[in-house]
Amino acid sequence: MATLVLTVVGGIVGGPVGAAVGAAIGQQVDAAVFKPKGREGPRLADLKVQASTYGQQIPQLFGTMRVAGSVIWATDLIERRDKRGGGKGRPSVTEYSYAVSLAVALSSRPIRAIRRIWADGNLLRGSSGTFHERCTFRWYAGSEDQPVDPLIASATGIGSASAFRGLAYAVFEELELGGFGNRIPSLTFEIEADAGEIDAGTIGDRLLGETGRCGGAWRFAGYAASGDRARDALAPLFDADQTGLVSGPDAWRLAPVALAGVPLALDDFSEARRVEAAIDRTQQTRMPLSALPGTIRLRHYEPGRDYQLGQQSSAVAGGGLREERIDLPAVLPAGSARALALALARAAADGRETMIWRADLAALALAVGQVVTLADGSGWRLAGRTVRGSELLLELKRHQPLPALDLPAAHGVPVAAPDWPDAVGTVRLFDLPNIAMPAASAPHILIAGGGSNDGWRGADCWFVPAAGAEPIPVGSIRPAVALGELAEPLAAASDCLFDMENAAVVTLVNPAMTLESVGDAALLGGANRAMIGGELMQFGIAEAVSPGVWRLSRLLRGRAGTADEMAHAAGDAFVLLDDSASLALPAELARWAEGGDATLQWMPRGGGALAEIPVPAAGRALRPLAPVHGRVRANGAGGVTIDWIRRSRADAGWRDHVDQAPGETRDAWRIALSPAVPGIGPWESASSALTIDAGDLAMLPPGCTIDIRQAGDLALSPPLSLPLTLEG
Numbered sequence: 241m242a243t244l245v246l247t248v249v250g251g252i253v254g255g256p257v258g259a260a261v262g263a264a265i266g267q268q269v270d271a272a273v274f275k276p277k278g279r280e281g282p283r284l285a286d287l288k289v290q291a292s293t294y295g296q297q298i299p300q301l302f303g304t305m306r307v308a309g310s311v312i313w314a315t316d317l318i319e320r321r322d323k324r325g326g327g328k329g330r331p332s333v334t335e336y337s338y339a340v341s342l343a344v345a346l347s348s349r350p351i352r353a354i355r356r357i358w359a360d361g362n363l364l365r366g367s368s369g370t371f372h373e374r375c376t377f378r379w380y381a382g383s384e385d386q387p388v389d390p391l392i393a394s395a396t397g398i399g400s401a402s403a404f405r406g407l408a409y410a411v412f413e414e415l416e417l418g419g420f421g422n423r424i425p426s427l428t429f430e431i432e433a434d435a436g437e438i439d440a441g442t443i444g445d446r447l448l449g450e451t452g453r454c455g456g457a458w459r460f461a462g463y464a465a466s467g468d469r470a471r472d473a474l475a476p477l478f479d480a481d482q483t484g485l486v487s488g489p490d491a492w493r494l495a496p497v498a499l500a501g502v503p504l505a506l507d508d509f510s511e512a513r514r515v516e517a518a519i520d521r522t523q524q525t526r527m528p529l530s531a532l533p534g535t536i537r538l539r540h541y542e543p544g545r546d547y548q549l550g551q552q553s554s555a556v557a558g559g560g561l562r563e564e565r566i567d568l569p570a571v572l573p574a575g576s577a578r579a580l581a582l583a584l585a586r587a588a589a590d591g592r593e594t595m596i597w598r599a600d601l602a603a604l605a606l607a608v609g610q611v612v613t614l615a616d617g618s619g620w621r622l623a624g625r626t627v628r629g630s631e632l633l634l635e636l637k638r639h640q641p642l643p644a645l646d647l648p649a650a651h652g653v654p655v656a657a658p659d660w661p662d663a664v665g666t667v668r669l670f671d672l673p674n675i676a677m678p679a680a681s682a683p684h685i686l687i688a689g690g691g692s693n694d695g696w697r698g699a700d701c702w703f704v705p706a707a708g709a710e711p712i713p714v715g716s717i718r719p720a721v722a723l724g725e726l727a728e729p730l731a732a733a734s735d736c737l738f739d740m741e742n743a744a745v746v747t748l749v750n751p752a753m754t755l756e757s758v759g760d761a762a763l764l765g766g767a768n769r770a771m772i773g774g775e776l777m778q779f780g781i782a783e784a785v786s787p788g789v790w791r792l793s794r795l796l797r798g799r800a801g802t803a804d805e806m807a808h809a810a811g812d813a814f815v816l817l818d819d820s821a822s823l824a825l826p827a828e829l830a831r832w833a834e835g836g837d838a839t840l841q842w843m844p845r846g847g848g849a850l851a852e853i854p855v856p857a858a859g860r861a862l863r864p865l866a867p868v869h870g871r872v873r874a875n876g877a878g879g880v881t882i883d884w885i886r887r888s889r890a891d892a893g894w895r896d897h898v899d900q901a902p903g904e905t906r907d908a909w910r911i912a913l914s915p916a917v918p919g920i921g922p923w924e925s926a927s928s929a930l931t932i933d934a935g936d937l938a939m940l941p942p943g944c945t946i947d948i949r950q951a952g953d954l955a956l957s958p959p960l961s962l963p964l965t966l967e968g
Contacts, residue, residue, distance in 0.1 A: 298407065300349035300473070301433040302443050303462035305571060306358075306547035307346060308428045312404070313392055314342035317422070318414060322713055338422045339375075339414040341391060346431055347408040349446075350382040353432040354410060356659065358546075359425035363657040370662050371846040372697055375415040382408030430547070437461055440477040444494060447473055454494045457481050458580060461543055462571035476568050480538075480580060482587055503611040503619055509603040522633070523596040532556055532588050533564035538581040540572045546657075552577040554585035564588075593638035595620070601632050611639050660695025665844045666723065666749045667699060667853065668813045670771045673800035674861040679890040679903035681954070682827035683834060683858035686771075687714070688815045689842070690723040690749040702841040703825065703855075705832040711841055717823045722755055722816035724748035726772060727789060732806035735798030744772060744779065744792040746814045751788035755816070757781045763796065773812035774805035774860065801865035801889065804958045825855075833858045864889050864904060864950040864957035867928070872946075872962055878934025882911075884948055884960060886928055908951035913944055914961065924951075932964075940964060 296310045318339040346354075357365040365371050380386045384405050391413050393401040410429065417423060434442075437459040444454025447470040454474075458481055465473035477483070483494050535555050542550030552574065572580065603625070606612065610622050620636035627633075672684040689699050698718045702711035727747045733739040746755075758767045763780045770777055770792075780794030798806050815822070825833070832838050836857035843850045865887035875881045890903030911930055912922035920936045930948075947959035 297466050298345050298348040299464040299466035301347040301431050301464055303434050303438045304432045305462035305464055306428055306430050309344040309346045312343050312345045315340060338417045340417060340424055341413050343409050343411045344427060345407055345409045346429055351408040351431050351433045354379050355430040358428045363659055366659045368662045373416045373419055373846055376413035379410040382406055440481050444474055460570040460572060464569045479566060480568055503613050506612040506614055509606055510600045520598045522598055526593040529558040530560040532559040533562045534559040535563045536581055536585045537563055537565045538577055540568045540570055540577050543571050543573060552581040554581040556585045556588045590639055591637040595636045597634045597636050599632045599634050603632050660693050663691030663693045663696035665691050665696055667842045669855055670815055671856050671858040671860045673776055673802055674889045675800050677890055680861035683830040684861040685825040685830050685833060685858050687717055687823040688720045688723050689717045690720045692750055694752055697845045699842045699844045703829045704839045706837045715823055718821040720821050721819040722748055722753045724814045726808055726810050726812045729810050730808040733797050735803040739795040739797050746790050748788045755782035755790050769817040772814050773808050775802045776800045859955055862954040864952040866958040867948055867950060867960045870960050870962045872964055875931060879932050879937050881931050883929040886950055904952045910949045910951050912947050914947050
């Protein structure tokens with residue numbers, strides 16, 4: 241239109257010259273306004289980034305692919321408050337957590353299954369099907385009769401909710417966002433749309449709606465078809481397969497050159513008296529080699545790297561400096577992609593030379609796309625034919641692939657999150673002694689957990705003070721550095737010397753857990769503290785016996801006044817205390833544990849099964865330490881005087897010539913005979929000495945002992961037992 245108008249205007253203004261100028265300008269305007277829409281096929285980046293744009297195209301998935309999808313529905317962030325503490329003048333602490341519910345569209349073609357799910361590149365759901373963050377998950381296959389999701393219906397109203405029929409999508413209900421910085425993470429999904437591999441024929445028949453219309457040579461594990469037209473979706477596959485129109489006895493079809501059949505001699509399709517001659521070559525054109533690309537670079541999805549982008553390239557022999565990049569939204573192993581890049585490089589020169597050949601009408605029996613050979617042995621592909629009366633003109637394109645440089649394929653270093661199988665979780669409770677200043681006013685209960693592999697991400701815990709009481713959130717525990725149990729019994733030993741005779745053989749819950757040896761200086765400084773049952777001990781040497789089994793020797797036993805529990809049976813719990821992953825039960829809750837009716841509930845993160853374990857009747861941190869250095873001496877009047885040295889639970893260290901703070905508000909002692917003798921004792925004393933007169937002493941049976949306990953503010957100490965035998 242612009243050409244016609246401007247030609248007329250130019251002719252009026254400037255005559256013939258003006259008309260020519262106007263026509264040239266009009267042609268440019270018409271070319272800009274009426275030019276056909278450019279072809280825009282699928283891009284690899286489209287499948288990697290999660291989007292929520294209205295009108296975003298949803299690809300049709302084939303085989304098995306990893307896609308990000310598009311968010312088609314979401315709620316606002318769901319905020320939860322957790323208030324703790326605030327009793328007895330202490331400030332309260334309020335913690336906030338967030339969750340979100342959303343739906344993500346995955347494929348505009350029905351799918352069979354959703355396998356793994358990644359969030360920000362890390363596995364949210366492994367191949368076992370277990371989620372690493374708490375949520376409720378549902379998915380819809382994309383059938384034409386799928387129901388409305390109940391969550392979407394409850395949020396938007398049953399009359400306004402869409403079932404998204406024909407669209408495969410996934411729904412997350414209250415996905416916890418604490419592990420993602422309290423924001424919606426970028427989600428990607430491993431989707432199985434078809435069982436087994438697919439090829440261009442399968443995809444083309446599905447998109448074109450005609451069975452047997454397309455053929456394919458290369459097979460792919462997965463493919464994402466997108467574009468405004470079926471032509472756009474199939475173009476990358478046809479480029480890879482070197483597909484063209486092939487005529488057959490029934491109809492035209494799309495097939496790769498590789499499927500065109502065995503090369504046929506052109507001379508066989510001519511009259512018997514006719515001999516092939518150079519005069520039949522009516523026209524011939526040839527592009528220079530420099531017009532060919534120098535390198536073919538193929539980009540694809542690499543299954544060995546969790547479907548991350550992969551790239552293979554091959555040089556074209558004799559090609560120029562230009563690089564040709566092919567983006568193929570398909571899943572190909574590195575070896576197959578390398579072979580495809582090599583084939584594309586070899587075929588880069590295919591069709592470089594074109595020739596018009598005069599033939600007989602008998603050549604109409606040749607199918608377009610068929611490879612034929614001339615008398616000189618050269619190969620040509622039949623690209624078209626024209627009939628002029630009794631003469632047939634064949635358009636032939638040279639079919640003589642050039643060699644390409646064959647290099648080994650490598651998919652690069654995979655950057656993948658480990659996909660652990662479901663771990664078996666273990667949670668143990670330990671009643672700790674008082675091992676820090678000041679003296680404890682509530683029991684010290686330690687919660688430690690671990691899993692059978694590194695995929696265990698910890699657990700959430702709740703404290704239940706009594707049967708039927710409301711559970712109280714305690715917090716989350718992370719996997720312990722070392723948690724396990726004794727594999728063999730462990731005998732008692734002295735709590736004053738290194739135990740060089742016994743060794744603790746420990747089986748850890750996770751074979752990946754390790755223990756380390758330390759020197760005596762570090763050992764005496766408090767390193768390698770561990771609880772075995774109710775005993776606090778230290779070890780200097782740790783030796784790996786087998787995966788997950790360790791032999792601990794050079795022991796310091798009965799630390800912090802736990803010498804009364806040094807004998808252990810196989811199966812007693814073990815935990816390394818030098819670990820910040822364990823969780824201490826808050827003091828206000830630990831006081832409820834003294835009655836022995838409390839329980840601890842725990843649930844692994846991402847799991848749905850709630851477990852319950854009893855909380856021990858704790859109080860070891862409240863018990864004073866047993867007195868030491870007891871002596872029984874004659875008092876010169878026929879009786880005996882008994883004295884001893886107290887210890888402090890506020891400081892278990894050794895201080896030479898320094899009287900330790902008692903850790904209690906008063907010094908008080910309870911003394912009793914064992915076995916008890918009627919009329920004699922028990923006694924209470926405010927000093928660390930007791931006198932038994934001669935009369936009472938004469939009434940005691942042989943072998944009688946005396947037990948001395950310190951009476952603390954909250955509990956009694958273990959006894960110091962002394963035989964009533966006079967020292968020399």
